[in-house]
Amino acid sequence: MAVQAQRFREFRMPDVGEGLTEAEILKWYVGVGDTVTDGQVVCEVETAKAAVELPIPFDGVVSEIRFDEGTTVDVGTPIIVVDAGGEDAPGGDEAGAAAAVAAEAVEAVEPAPEPAAKRTAVLVGYGVAPSSTTRRPRKQKPGGPVPGEPLNGHAAPAAPAAPAAPAAPEAPVAPEVPAAGAPAAGAPVAGALRPLAKPPVRKLAKELGIDLATVVPTGPQGEVTREDIRAAAAPPARLPLPAADDVAGVTSTGARETRVPIKGVRKAIAQAMVTSAFTAPHVTEFVTFDITKSMKLVQELKADPAFAGLKVSPLLLVAKALLVALRRNPEANSAWDEANQEIVRKSYVNLGIAAATPRGLVVPNIKDAHDKTLPELAAALGDLVTTAREGKTSPAAMQGGTATITNVGVFGIDTGTPILNPGESAILAFGAVKLQPWVHKGKVKARHVTTLALSFDHRLVDGELGSKVLGDIAAILEQPKRLLTWS
Structure with missing residues (x-):
């Protein structure tokens, strides 16, 4: 499949308030796979002045939603990617081209699907958005992605075995110890594939001390959701508080403080x-x-x-x-x-x-x-x-x-x-x-x-x-x- 430079078009967060620098996404009205038309309202955002509905300026099919509801995004940052279905001259949208390359790479390692099957869409928060970490992305190898190596935040499925000289077996990796409160028996065990989850969900799991590999995913594409994390962290699995906290008046019935972001x-x-x-x-x-x-x-x-x-x-x-x-x-x-x-x-x-x-x-x-x-x-x-x-x-x-x-x-x-x-x-x-x-x-x-x-x-x-x-x-x-x- 040849890369079409302008096929994937990005819609960036506009300045809807004359000089504002950021806006919070309140609600998405579309999802991955939905068809959108020029002028259709795709989301509602809140600026420092008001809540505003944003229409998209082109036609196509939603291929990626970059940010979750409740996320504050800087003006000018791409928030949604649409497959416009066109074929333009080279030198177009780099992010769209990268998304196409990623999609082609996934198709290269997947077995041929059934006629009625659909390719899994890229999850929100994954894909070509610039990373805020300092780790440089690995260069794509000429032969396609390496089996088992993460691709755009997802673990690539293993490629069919090809005739080759036997390789020395890798040393076994010790499984992670389940976090406190995680089920010890009958729960999924962390394997070679990284559990699918959006970045905010991973952050929530880390804050609550939940191992994603022990959580049963219920998302439509097999990903772990916020509800899955909260269910895994719900009582009575929580450990009792130490006696010193009881003396200080802290109980396990709920938090004594609530922090609300200023935005x-x-x-x-x-x-x-x-x-x-x-x-x-x-x-x-x-x-x-x-x-x-x-x-x-x-x-x-x-x-x-x-x-x-x-x-x-x-x-x-x-x-x-x-x-x-x-x-x-x-x-x-x-x-x-x-x-x-x-x-x-x-x-x-x-x-x-x-x-x-x-x-x-x-x-x-x-x-x-x-x-x-x-x-x-x-x-x-x-x-x-x-x-x-x-x-x-x-x-x-x-x-x-x-x-x-x-x-x-x-x-x-x-x-x-x-x-x-x-x-x-x-x-x-x-x-x-x-x-x-x-x-x-x-x-x-x-x-x-x-x-x-x-x-x-x-x-x-x-x-x-x-x-x-x-x-x-x-x-x-x-x-x-x-x-x-x-x-």
């Missing part, structure tokens, strides 16, 4: 918050006021035909009040350009809404929120929150924000001291709305009361300006008719 959205949040906290001098101001009239307006808007099918909540009026306050105090809608030593005044507002998702806090923003009517703003808020909770927020939706609202009141919290998003001048915390005793028209009555907290960059916004912005927001929510008179 994806959580890593981006941490980096952004540290940058913001130690770059922009924060000042936070608070105001507590009667929001009863806004709460009544919310109920009226819910029955208004203009808001049919839309979610109307107090957050909608808080967002509109912030937009009006920024228009009345445009100096507060600015950004600090350290590189050029300039203050950038903005005539638009991309309003960020902090949303809690299973992957962490994300802050997508509504583009040009200042130009939207109240129903349009309600629709944009609903779409933004729904998309964020589904984990489908695009990186573009989280870029270019100018001011943010964080609604801590939904958790029953009165208020907080929010940290600015990098590049923004202000962030407003909306606290819980509660019925409290309040002096209204000279009498103590039960009124809806809330607290707002405004954090701002003191390089851009001084105390007077920050107080004006926060005071305007509270005044609008106390008397919602100001949405008309101040607009």
Whole structure:
């Protein structure tokens, strides 16, 4: 079989977030042997900003998947190899050519299969991916692979015996001693062939002290899976803990600590918050006021035909009040350009809404929120929150924000001291709305009361300006008719 240089095409991890260096593979939608077409989504990845589905840019049959789900991969690294079935000029994809050579070598040593049989596909994590070890790969011998010698991470089957002079028998190799907890009888014994397993599975086996040769494989291609390793390591085969550990309070019922890798959205949040906290001098101001009239307006808007099918909540009026306050105090809608030593005044507002998702806090923003009517703003808020909770927020939706609202009141919290998003001048915390005793028209009555907290960059916004912005927001929510008179 002649090598076709461009037959095997690699799809590399793209930069889906404007300058990001890595992404985590969350889910594969295809497997080895599946047919894919140009534009078909093959996997979902999570960057430091969002979860994104990746379409493949060519047709073919999946011949190799390089990385397992849950693996973080650098941008530009091949993640999947597709057999495009073409025959191109030499000098093409080296990785694809190498995969073809490997496949040809395997076929050269295998006996002729039955007509209905299929060649075993290369396992994930094996093949032509560059190795991170320092050991140099052995050169291919002219006559094909040596029987019993590993080929791309797999042990090559023994070739048919050929007439040759008898060779001196090799010294017997002592079998490995089974790890603690491994079955002593009836288990497979390590032989000449290396057990098939993906690199993450081998790592898990090493961490748990499990000998792969003693594990019965259940994978579709005869490989050892994670479940096989966990089953082999499951109690009651574990040895009891020493008495000294019992005295220290450690028991064998489970771990006392859980370590979670810092990556994806959580890593981006941490980096952004540290940058913001130690770059922009924060000042936070608070105001507590009667929001009863806004709460009544919310109920009226819910029955208004203009808001049919839309979610109307107090957050909608808080967002509109912030937009009006920024228009009345445009100096507060600015950004600090350290590189050029300039203050950038903005005539638009991309309003960020902090949303809690299973992957962490994300802050997508509504583009040009200042130009939207109240129903349009309600629709944009609903779409933004729904998309964020589904984990489908695009990186573009989280870029270019100018001011943010964080609604801590939904958790029953009165208020907080929010940290600015990098590049923004202000962030407003909306606290819980509660019925409290309040002096209204000279009498103590039960009124809806809330607290707002405004954090701002003191390089851009001084105390007077920050107080004006926060005071305007509270005044609008106390008397919602100001949405008309101040607009």
